[in-house]
Amino acid sequence: MPEHRWLILDLRAPLMAFGGVTIDHVGVTRDFPALSMLTGLLANALGYRRTAWEQHQRLQERLIFAARREREDPAGVLTDTQNAKLQAGEQGWTTWGQVERRGGGSLDSPHRRQRDYHMDAHVCVALRLADEAAGPDLEKLAAALDRPARPLFIGRKPCLPSARLFAGFIEAPTAYRALQRLPGEAGLESLRAQWPLGEGPQDGESVQRIFDLPDLRNWRTGLHGGSRKVVEGTLKPERLAA
Secondary structure, three states: OOOEEEEEEEEEEEEEOOOOOOEOOEEOOOOOOOHHHHHHHHHHHHOOOOOOHHHHHHHHHHEEEEEEEEEOOOOOEEEEEEEEOOOOOOEEOOOOOOOEEOOOOOOOOOEEEEEEEEEEEEEEEEEEEOOHHHOOOHHHHHHHHHOOOOOOOOOOOOOOOOOOOEEEEEEEOOHHHHHHHOOEOOOOOOEEEEEEOOOOOOOOOOEEEEEEEEEEEEOOOOEEEEEEEEEEEEEOOOOEOO
16 A cells, blocks of 8 residues: 655644534534534635635545544533624624624524533644645645644634644555554553544454544535545554654
């Protein structure tokens, strides 16, 4: 099997959110990043505008990645209850440096919603892009992560990274092997991980389940865009961090 070059993302933050299927006003978080979330993170770093749905869609279609949890949430999951009463003409700050004004009438009742967050989590991602000749390539992604076009966040706008996101490159034949070759912390022999079907083991003691994960987005409509098959299980890093 040929070796591929993988870009390593080091995701650390006081709060992180990986999305999930939202039901009514409750926004849950998965244990691992969604493909659509990583697409949005990279597109934001590259400076893609939200209206450039073709660029987002191509990036999502090319993205191949696996993720592993460096530690479990020491404090569990935080559920944030948000309440806001919006009046006609309310103004808000945007990352474009322009004031955004709300249209329509006032709401008689507060707008209520709940959002889940991982607290003090640490997740590493190994990713590559199919057909790098089409651009952007991994070098451009790495440069954009270090000097992003706009402020970056991990899942939701309050989730600001607490460490450098770009953590180097690794050569490996599959996403699973890339995560195995990434050094692990002392005392953690087995880490929970998720990888695409075909990018790692499909049976054996390291595999816990194979399922359809609904984490694709239709970037033209902004709605759910389908599922992909992924594997959840465990892996053991080949060596410890220096």
